[in-house]
Amino acid sequence: MTNQLDAVPQLAPVTVVGLGPMGLALAGALLDRGHPTTVWNRTPAKADDVVARGARSAEDIAEAVSASPVVITCLKDYETAHGVLAPATDALRGRVLVNLNSGTPSEAAAAAGWAAERGAAYLDGAIMVPPPLVGDPGAVFLYSGSEDVFDEHRETLASMGAPRFLGADPSLAVLHNTALLGLMYATMNGFLHATALVGSAGVPAVEFADLAVNWFMPAVVVNPTLVEQAADLDASNYPGDLGTMEMNLNALEHIARTCVEQGVHADQARHMVAIAEQAIATGHGGENYLAVFEVFKNAQATPQRRIASRA
Ligand SMILES: NC(=O)c1ccc[n+]([C@@H]2O[C@H](COP(=O)([O-])OP(=O)(O)OC[C@H]3O[C@@H](n4cnc5c(N)ncnc54)[C@H](OP(=O)(O)O)[C@@H]3O)[C@@H](O)[C@H]2O)c1
Known part of the structure; x- marks a missing residue:
């Protein structure tokens, strides 16, 4: 006779390496779904919240990798992922490595080769939503690499969002990610620049956002976020708890480098990198984009403005 516990399907154990805002969201979503979840982070204290929710914090990276058949890395970039995983290469053999940091297509291809040399199956992925939307059934997650590995672990991947497979070339997810992020940043910059321009005449962002969004902004990219956050623009309030300017600079650099790798015009991307660097240089590195x-x-120092501020 089976008791009720026997009837509960056992979800696959998962390890999450990297507990920045996004790694924490991934671990939280996996825990919510009921996956036995092991975590590791360079700064162990960041695990406290997910440990309180049931995650196990591994003592070291080898223990973390050994704990689960599926290891998800969500670190700053590929270089960081290689450095973090280096002491655990023996433990990686026979496991599935799912790399969810941003980067460039050639870095994704190199990571796939790196994993293969160490006997690990590899999926590269990209998260197309901010941390609060992770776990939402509609949250877009892009994957590329082995389709067999993707199919085998689709249920686990679906615990974080809606997994979408793009093809066997491991670079495809990152390529799509950088293309879509380029669209997002260019749109954001267009809005922010326009808001600064009317702001030079004292028009508050909350007033302009409604006009701008309804006149032009494509609903799918940034519309609701910008209307909600316009008051923060007026108040110069940019909390970085869900993602920092430093993180966004990293993503912008990946777009610029991807343009170069792919032989596509890179000046606009470089320009956005320079703007984000300037924001960091003037003290906004820990704030949001x-x-x-x-x-x-x-x-620059305020010139004689054609339209004076109404403030
Ligand atoms: N946040 C978002 O809105 C968002 C959205 C989509 C995709 N992503 C992607 O998700 C990835 C993670 O983003 P994030 O927002 O969580 O924050 P992040 O600042 O890009 O990455 C933070 C993580 O990287 C670790 N790390 C950085 N340098 C390290 C080093 N030298 N050695 C070991 N660990 C190091 C941090 O460890 P410590 O805690 O010890 O510093 C932390 O675990 C990025 O690739 C980002 O592009 C983020």
Whole structure:
């Protein structure tokens, strides 16, 4: 006779390596679904919240990798992932490595080769939503690499969002990610720059956002976020708890480098990198991306403005 516990299907154990805002969201979503979840982070204290929710914090990276058949890395970039996993290469043999940091197509291809040399199956992936939407059934997650590995672990991947397979070339997810992020940043910059321009005449962002969004902004990219956050622009309030300017600079650099790798014009991407660097140089590195608004507002000592501020 089976008791009720026997009837509960056992979800696959998963290890999450990297507990920045996104890694924490991934671990949280896996725990919510009921996956036995092991975590590891360079700064162990960041695991406290997910450990309180049931995750196990591994003592070292080898223990973390050994704990689960599926190991998800969500670190700053590929270089960081290689450095973090280096002491655990023996433990990786026979496991599935799912790499979810951003980067460039050639870095993704190199990571796939790196994993193969160590006997690990590999999927490269890209997360197309901010941390609060991770776990939402509609959250877009892109994957590329072995389709067999993707199919085998689809249920586990679906615990974090809606997995979409793009093809056998491991670079495809990162390529799509950088293309879509380029679209997002260019749109964000267009909005922020326009808001700074009317702001030079004292028009508050909350007033302009409604006009701008309804006139032009494509609903799918940034529309609701910008209307909700316009008050923060007026208040110069850019909390970085869900993602920092430093993280966004990293993503922008990946877009610029991807343009070069792919033989596509890179000046606009480089320009966005320079703007984010300027935001960091002026003290906004730990704030969220909207702090670029401060760069746009304060480009130079205020000249004789054609339209004076109404403030
Ligand atoms: N946040 C978002 O909105 C978002 C959205 C989509 C995709 N992503 C992608 O998700 C990935 C993670 O992003 P994130 O927002 O969580 O934060 P992040 O700042 O890009 O990465 C933070 C993680 O990287 C680790 N790390 C950085 N340098 C390290 C080093 N030298 N050695 C070991 N670990 C190191 C940090 O460890 P410590 O905690 O010890 O510093 C932390 O675990 C990025 O590739 C990002 O592009 C983020």
